[in-house]
Amino acid sequence: MSVHTPPKMSEDSARDLDSLIACPACDALLRDRDVAAGETATCPRCHSVIEAPRRLAMTRILMLAMAGLILMVAAVFFPFLEVSAAGLSQRSTLVDTVRAFSGGLTVPLTYAMAALIVVLPTVRFLALIYVLGPMALGWYPRRFAVPAFRVAEALRPWAMAEVFIVGVAVALVKVAGLAHVAIGPAFWAFVGLVVVTVLKDNFMSRVTVWKTLEARRPA
Template identity: 65%
Template sequence: MTDSLANMIACPKCDALHRIPHVEKGARARCVRCDTVLMAPRDGAMTRIVMLSATGLILMIGAVFFPFLELNVQGLGRKSSVFDAVLAFSDGLMLPLSFAVAALIVVLPIMRFMALIYVFAPMALGWQPARGAREVFRLAEVIRPWAMAEIFIIGVAVALVKVAGLATVTLGPAFWAFVLLVIVTALKDSFMCRVTVWQTLNQRRV
């Protein structure tokens, strides 16, 4: 009984039972009922995820501390970093919003990158999964919708248009670091298939 259960998979979105098919590298298996992608193994996906996450981490450090935007009006200038944007809500009632913004655009994306490196680096090297890899990967999946770096970038673009009439705005190095960060995040997520990751984690476990 247990053996036959291991050969089946229930679609996480609609509960339809399937026999686990053999899926070629680069191909996908979809649920027959709701079309959800069940398995999508890729060649070297683990290595790519680790490398992209590491790149993301480095870019994030640059994005936080380098000047982000620079504003000039009639000789008055002001540089601001992502850190300043976080502190924008720091007085009085709005202080919690400052924490929330910090979490959404900096802390959670960093946590997610670190979690993915922790889970995938040993796997990419062909080692056994790190201790607690399951919990860490589950945490990374919970964080996923709350890591909003890419939305922040669109927000910056909108803000630029709003102040364009008022002042001259120059984009700082951190802005470009953030743009790269968004591309890296999108690429990384495209290599990751949750069910496939779990199956691999399970196979490599002692």
Template identity: 50%
Template sequence: MSRDLDQLIACPRCDAVYHVEEPGMGERAVCARCHNVLIAPRKRAGKQIIAIALAIVVLVIAATIFPFLSIRAAGVSHGSSVLDAALAFSSSSLLVVLTLAVAALIVFIPVLRALLVIYVLTPVVFDRPPWPGAIRAFRLSEGLRPWSMAEIFAIGCAVALVKVADLADVHFGPAFWMFSALVVLMMLKDSYMCRYSVWKSLET
């Protein structure tokens, strides 16, 4: 019975179930119902994902230090960083939970997911046995994926700044461009990640 289940794969979007037929390198297995990509193995994808994850960690940490933007209006200017935005509600003890949630969504969770991916894929890339707890680490990384909102924060700020630009002079700091690069890197990481191949490597 377990062997029969090993030969099945379910689409995470529409729950359609298929018998596994692994495609070749560079090919894709796509759900016939919703066209979601189920299996997409790529050569050297593991090393590329690790490199991207390392870049994500560096960019997120650096973006919390450098200025995100500065606004000048009526002779008064004010600059803020991503960390300032996360701590904007910390002045009230009633909003401490909201402050921690904002900081987690835009800083801590993206860094944690990237570190978990590095932990899981490093032994796989070098043909070594998975490190202890790799399955739980990858499961946690996938579970946190909807809660990693660094790129949502950057897009939301960009939309808000378009409206503010008519009222004040807005200057983007280094952290803004770091978050812009972060959006692209996170999209690349998700596109390179073949979760079926990762699970298969961990289970074997």
């Protein structure tokens, strides 16, 4: 573990803003330095992680985002769950789940569900592929890479695939007493999607990506 150090403040060093970094969590003014892959740079004041670059992190995030996108397609189109009771059976896909609220006053929730479970995770995957693809290959950033990465980061709390899968687990237990439940391929695709998302977010070092985007910006 390494730490960014506070700069020796003088008029001259204050002028060279590029050699400084402000901790995004507590605003402590620190001397910026290159953090090697595998190192974790923390703030001496609030101990938040500022940068944690990993070897091949960009390539890994790119691959995981692409895997996530493929799994999302599978999760949306294959059957998700099937219940049967008293000779009747009902098969539901992810789309049916999203549309569960589409009757009466609960209609707005349909859109919210679609956004939280399918649309926002997909948008995040696409944005990350768009931003990090050229970075992983060592190219210049794409034209709208900066706003795209900002959107990807802003949407992070709102992409709720992980939360949804826990909800599925709870629902399965609730239904189990009432009817027989069979799990479809889309369920496993979605579980895979959650694993991929968590791995991807673990490799992500936001400040490192921003610095890379800035350093690679064509002059």
